[in-house]
Amino acid sequence: MSTISGSAAIVGIGATEFSKDSGRSELQLAAEAVRTALADADLEPSDVDGLVTFTMDNNTETAVARELGIPELSFFSRIHYGGGAACATVQQAAMAVATGMAEVVVCYRAFNERSGSRFGQVQSAAASAPTSAGLDNSWSYPAGVATPGAQVAMFARRYMHVYGASSADFGRVAVADRKHAATNPNAWFYQRPITLADHQASRWITEPLRLLDCCQESDGGVAIVVTSPERAADLPHPPAVVAAAAQGSGADQFTMTSYYRDDLAALPEMGVVARKLWQQAGIGPREIQVGILYDHFTPFVLVQLEELGFCARGEAKDFIADGAIELGGRLPLNTHGGQLGEAYIHGMNGIAEAVRQIRGTAINQVDDVRHVLVTAGTGVPTSGLVVSAVS
16 A cells, blocks of 8 residues: 655644634734744745645635745645644645655644634524535524534434443543643643533533533644655654554545434544554554544544544443543543643644654653554544654
8 A cells, every 4th residue: 555654754843822812813823833833843934835724724825925935835735624634734744745746844724713703603604505515504504403512412412322421421531631731831721620520510512512521712823844754854853753644534424413324423434544544554552652632522532532443332431431541541642631621723733742742842741652643623524643753
């Protein structure tokens, strides 16, 4: 099988502060994040010849290039499906580098998601747009299933019914994330851990999801610099080698809940990603020291553990019951605090944390990290990465 494994590496990471009101434009946030990432890699804007972002990002590649003084672009790309695009931006960058389409590619995502357009609100236009997505939404919106929370609640209720999971099981994910965020000065919820009792006392958003099952709304930007391992050898930080990168979409895929599947309590698109990642990287779940799993809603973290092969179907509640996903556990998750605790930047801040773990510079550093797994948004066509230390 042809693969890009080992043909590209992440050499720079950068971010703005994470806030609820940035006080500046999304273009400014993007430019700041990219500039910081390039400085981290000891590269100049003139070194960049590729840019990748999300179709949902409001900052065009040419605008970012102008702001930074990037003279020419030989590669630019955008990935669809919201948070599902996160890891795929790095995949696209790695493919460009591996094939010689570009030498230095920057992936970026920047938005004012709290002070500007809020994704979690009802978007009535989404059900009337003259597009295939508008047609899909027109079936569920009139029934009141018109927000990501409402859509995921249906999935979560089915998962609870089939496998006996409880709200407290979901809450253990939130507690772990907030515990890690509490020691991370860059996290919005720095020094603000929660208990399981806090989770259980938080108000309902849409049953069975409580407030503390749902990720934040954040303003901010994150950027990732990708180049060849050969060039990385001359740069200041240990590279995070792209050992595997994959996208996945399952049968009868919809957004956010795929109503017409035989199994409504599964995420087969993540199963597609998992098979591709393990095949490319030549390792399996047992070789992963840290997991950065997309945590926009806690139930999806449990199902990801199952789809990725860390435990059998329906057994994630038991897998996490003994602190396995906290520091010191057998699979620490979201050591930066995740999107529940650090910030919701559509998963890009999770990729940056994976790089820090490989470098050995994370606030909540895990010992002897060789391989980190990162996933992108669930409930949508998605993507994933395995980043590794240099052998």
